[in-house]
Amino acid sequence: MAGRAAEPEVIWARPERTGRGPKPGYSRADIAAAAVRIADAEGLDAVSMRRVAAELGCGTMSLYNYVPRKEDLYELMMDAVSGEHELWEPSGDWRADMLRVAHQTRALMHRHPWLPGLMSPVYGFSPNVLRYLEHCLVCLDPVAVPSGTKMELIAMINAVVTMHAGTELSTAERTRSLPWSAEQEHAVRAAYLGAQLASGAYPRTAAALAEYAEPVDLEAAFERTLGRVLDAFDPAGNRH
Known part of the structure; x- marks a missing residue:
């Protein structure tokens, strides 16, 4: 070939x-x-x-x-x-710095919708990726965990970002392809789901979804998920 x-x-x-x-x-x-x-x-x-x-x-x-x-x-x-990642002087607040990294990566994926499909360790050590990785590790200097654990944290943050951005992008793409509005699609699906939950066959699911009576705030959900990941890698509870 x-x-x-x-x-x-x-x-x-x-x-x-x-x-x-x-x-x-x-x-x-x-x-x-x-x-x-x-x-x-x-x-x-x-x-x-x-x-x-x-x-x-x-x-x-x-x-x-x-x-x-x-x-x-x-x-x-x-x-x-x-190379589009902005690399700044770390603030000393590692959580804020890593949240900033995550938001940048999410914005990058929205600018380049094909990017989540190429996320792979195979392409993980090119010059700009290495600069990004070194920057993340500098941001994580205040965290008292082994360097290998910090690498795992960076990988998990990227996984969360890829999952959220990929879902957002695929939903947007599917919505654009519909012959009717997104609101009409949502209304039909909400009515079906409401009928299933009202049947009493899924009490735990009904109770869980009752907390989401309003449309899910994607930004807030993104922040919560990232926060839980960061908490898991900081057992001492150090915020700075």
């Missing part, structure tokens, strides 16, 4: 190719930006080596000289959007 390396390799360990000939070369940043534009506009399935090459104005085989595999293209995309 064209561009398939004979052995596993990491694209960051390869020298960045400079194009030769009459046409200017393309940087990895150029390639990543083109792929991200396509994914943002049309979804991850629209991203292919052929499509990215066309976006850049080069031949598909020429692109393989810069990016040997599609997996490498995904890694370039992940690194590019990870």
Whole structure:
């Protein structure tokens, strides 16, 4: 298969190719930006080596000289959007800092709706991701737990963010595809659920859902979930 390396390799360990000939070369940043534009506009399935090459104005085989595999293209995309994280001087309040990180990551996923589908440890150690990870660990300096435990905390925060953002994005996408309004869809489903709960067959579920008579505040739910994760990793109860 064209561009398939004979052995596993990491694209960051390869020298960045400079194009030769009459046409200017393309940087990895150029390639990543083109792929991200396509994914943002049309979804991850629209991203292919052929499509990215066309976006850049080069031949598909020429692109393989810069990016040997599609997996490498995904890694370039992940690194590019990870570079959008704002890295600030930690405040000393580790909870506030990690909540800020989480909100930034959630906003990043809403800007790039394809991102939750690519979240994987496989793409976890590119240059911008490593800078992000180091920043998180500096934010967590005040927490008296082992470094490995801090890594687990960062992973759990990312998992919570990915879950919430993924649900929000998929719900929004489904709503847009309906031939009727979201309010109509919600009303029909609420009526069905109300009838099932009124039957008495699900008393515990009815009691639990009774606390949500009003529409769920997604922001508040996001904050509560993150707070519980942070609490679990701070057994001494240190808030700063």
